[in-house]
Amino acid sequence: MSQVSPVAARIAALQQAGSALALLQATQELASCADASAAPVLVEVLGFNNPGAAVAAVNGLISLGTAAVEALLQLDPDNYGARAWAVRALAGIGDVRGLELLLDALGSDVAASVRRAAAKGLGQLQLGALAEAEQHQVRQRCLAALLAATADGEWVVRYAVAVGLESLAEGLSPDATELQQARNGLVTLSEATEDTPPVVQRRAKLALSRLEPQ
Amino acid sequence: MAEADARPPQAGEPISEQEALRRLRQSEDSSQQYYGAWWLGRMRSQHPEAVPLLQQALRQRRPRDSGAGVEENAVARNAARALGKLAPAAQAAIPDLLDTLQDADDKLREAAARALGELAASEAIEALCQRLASGPTVAGAQQANSTRLVEPCEALLKALGDIGVNEPRVLAVVKPFLAHERPVIRSAAARTLLQLSGEACWGELLVDLLDHPQLPVRRAALMDLGTAGWRPGFKAIAATRAENSLKLMALRGLVEQGNGDPGDEALLACMDLLL
Numbered sequence: 001m002s003q004v005s006p007v008a009a010r011i012a013a014l015q016q017a018g019s020a021l022a023l024l025q026a027t028q029e030l031a032s033c034a035d036a037s038a039a040p041v042l043v044e045v046l047g048f049n050n051p052g053a054a055v056a057a058v059n060g061l062i063s064l065g066t067a068a069v070e071a072l073l074q075l076d077p078d079n080y081g082a083r084a085w086a087v088r089a090l091a092g093i094g095d096v097r098g099l100e101l102l103l104d105a106l107g108s109d110v111a112a113s114v115r116r117a118a119a120k121g122l123g124q125l126q127l128g129a130l131a132e133a134e135q136h137q138v139r140q141r142c143l144a145a146l147l148a149a150t151a152d153g154e155w156v157v158r159y160a161v162a163v164g165l166e167s168l169a170e171g172l173s174p175d176a177t178e179l180q181q182a183r184n185g186l187v188t189l190s191e192a193t194e195d196t197p198p199v200v201q202r203r204a205k206l207a208l209s210r211l212e213p214q
Numbered sequence: 215m216a217e218a219d220a221r222p223p224q225a226g227e228p229i230s231e232q233e234a235l236r237r238l239r240q241s242e243d244s245s246q247q248y249y250g251a252w253w254l255g256r257m258r259s260q261h262p263e264a265v266p267l268l269q270q271a272l273r274q275r276r277p278r279d280s281g282a283g284v285e286e287n288a289v290a291r292n293a294a295r296a297l298g299k300l301a302p303a304a305q306a307a308i309p310d311l312l313d314t315l316q317d318a319d320d321k322l323r324e325a326a327a328r329a330l331g332e333l334a335a336s337e338a339i340e341a342l343c344q345r346l347a348s349g350p351t352v353a354g355a356q357q358a359n360s361t362r363l364v365e366p367c368e369a370l371l372k373a374l375g376d377i378g379v380n381e382p383r384v385l386a387v388v389k390p391f392l393a394h395e396r397p398v399i400r401s402a403a404a405r406t407l408l409q410l411s412g413e414a415c416w417g418e419l420l421v422d423l424l425d426h427p428q429l430p431v432r433r434a435a436l437m438d439l440g441t442a443g444w445r446p447g448f449k450a451i452a453a454t455r456a457e458n459s460l461k462l463m464a465l466r467g468l469v470e471q472g473n474g475d476p477g478d479e480a481l482l483a484c485m486d487l488l489l
Contacts, residue, residue: 156459156462156489199466206482
């Protein structure tokens with residue numbers, strides 16, 4: 001008797017889901033398998049226009065980590081809805097292969113929810129495996145994108161930029177020139193202006209206080 | 215700076231403040247007036263002519279301009295909304311808004327009530343209470359041929375909360391609406407009582423609504439907790455089955471409107487996780 005693996009059975013269940021609720025449940029089950037072979041199917045779910053299932057799929061993809069990245073990058077770039085969810089997944093995973101997609105999303109996505117996820121994600125890319133020169137180059141690009149986004153029209157994106165700048169700066173040595181640039185961006189966000197709500201100012205001030213030399 | 219959030223009905227080229235004032239001042243084309251009024255509120259115009267022109271537009275009822283594509287009273291409604299957004303500079307318009315609160319058109323009363331709330335007009339308390347005094351089964355009854363209620367209860371209740379005068383006569387009028395059949399109205403009543411009294415029981419009532427089976431109700435309760443700035447609700451807000459965008463707006467309300475425990479750092483950490 002041939003044994004069907006639990007992942008294969010759950011993939012089959014997902015593909016046969018006949019209602020939004022069934023799809024949600026099947027996605028949750030598949031996401032909980034923690035098995036890399038689920039990644040392409042979870043990525044497919046991102047394009048089904050079912051927000052509940054997409055949230056479950058994003059969480060599953062983030063918990064798969066780097067094993068999910070290849071499937072995420074193969075996503076159809078013309079499926080806007082799926083791409084927005086993929087940005088969130090890549091931001092959560094922090095794999096440097098997501099860099100281009102995150103930069104593009106922060107700079108030009110129409111949805112504030114996608115830009116805010118990208119801003120947070122650009123601050124927390126895992127660069128440890130890269131050579132020093134390459135690390136420097138990637139950080140420069142993240143920093144430039146985040147600094148440009150301190151002028152984003154939506155408060156929530158500027159809030160996420162403060163979070164991104166703080167986590168980017170945490171990984172820098174105390175004498176890095178980027179550290180001062182990140183601080184300058186946070187100072188801009190912490191200043192009271194007509195367009196900057198108190199919550200953004202307070203988040204930027206908190207980041208600055210945490211970055212103070214001990 | 216022009217942001218594309220609220221969509222103007224007559225979308226076109228970006229216009230200047232002078233052009234917005236000109237459109238509101240003329241009376242040939244009410245769709246142009248409609249857009250002019252919207253623009254002045256959206257851009258929070260500080261021009262000395264803005265408030266007087268909006269007051270004039272507020273008195274412009276039922277133009278019956280068939281063919282212009284503008285509903286009756288649409289210009290007056292937009293004028294009321296704009297006056298609310300120009301608070302506190304629009305104090306001079308409070309008497310006009312109080313008149314408008316007696317108009318036969320409930321949509322216009324709704325816009326006037328919101329504006330009076332935004333202006334924190336304590337002069338309006340008496341009139342707002344009168345509108346609500348007949349309670350959830352009369353003022354809060356559904357109209358015969360529409361899903362709208364006899365009175366714009368949600369706006370009237372919220373205006374009393376925004377004005378923020380905690381008096382027994384206000385509480386007595388608001389409390390019966392906690393038993394309204396529509397959960398969104400119950401949410402509005404709880405929000406107002408929370409703003410007025412700060413008592414935890416009203417915050418807990420809103421937290422219960424965060425678990426309502428209908429998404430629009432959960433969204434309303436999120437916004438109401440945010441407006442009231444009730445910090446003890448932060449974990450329930452983060453766990454609500456709704457869009458993170460709305461939870462972030464609600465938590466921003468807790469940071470900016472609320473005080474006490476939990477402190478800013480815990481609230482901001484909670485927001486960071488929702489990005």
